[in-house]
Amino acid sequence: MNIAQHLSTHDIKPSYQRIKIYEYLYEKMNHPTVDLIYKNLVGEIPTLSKTTVYNTLKLFIDKGITSTVTIEDNEVRYDAIMDAHGHFKCTSCGAIYDIKYDFKDVAMNELKGFEVKETQVHVKGKCNQCLTNKN
Amino acid sequence: MNIAQHLSTHDIKPSYQRIKIYEYLYEKMNHPTVDLIYKNLVGEIPTLSKTTVYNTLKLFIDKGITSTVTIEDNEVRYDAIMDAHGHFKCTSCGAIYDIKYDFKDVAMNELKGFEVKETQVHVKGKCNQCLTNKN
């Protein structure tokens, strides 16, 4: 996918920083924090400011090409995948897995008459790998 | 229910502040923030410190009689209900509703081989009332 194109399509001027930040989000698929994005890009973009990372992510969210993931109440993570999906966080190794869920199952009958705009599903536990390695 | 008893059972000495804070959580069922708890109790307990509210909630969570609810990434809320349940937040009036969901539906087959410890379901949208009042 052409990132500059993708940004333009969503009314975002494709500056160097914006392209690099989106590229990181989209290719790593690791649900990074602001700090992680910054630390991973400042090598390649030595003048990068953390404020730019904050501004850019806010812009991405505004234009609808990025979403936030708040599994722990003390860290905000970012995701370039916009299709509805949930997340599993391993409390042992910290890895975050994307999980699918059937939206109908979650938006249950209790919400009849309610207008559902957004659903977040967060699961915590131990991943397969950590269980077999006894971490 | 006897709150002092409930705290004791969970290895928490039932001080005046602890009882009042738990009572607020349990009776209001409003998923309050630290600030809301503080503001609502400082009238009755003029010497109350916000630090005490923080300390007490941390203790409650530690002992397993309170859980956190993080729907918005910039505010932590607290809940005395410990049974697995989800939350609906109305983006119009701000009300938070408890919702039931079938755990089996959410902990889907994708998580086969994973050990699930905790599941959070957060739904945002407009509540029935706000829709009819066109808020």
Add this chain to the structure above:
DNA sequence: ATTTATATTTGTAACGATTACAAATTTATG
């Protein structure tokens, strides 16, 4: 090409929620 305007990035200061910490107070024990 040079100037002028506009958009973007950057660095620093301000902010607010949370935590660390030590003093003060309360409660339990001898």
Add this chain to the structure above:
DNA sequence: CATAAATTTGTAATCGTTACAAATATAAAT
């Protein structure tokens, strides 16, 4: 009553985020 232990309190420190204005880069006009 005296002493020790637990709890609460107030203040300062911390950390993630935001506000803001200066600097830089990009686009438009002359």
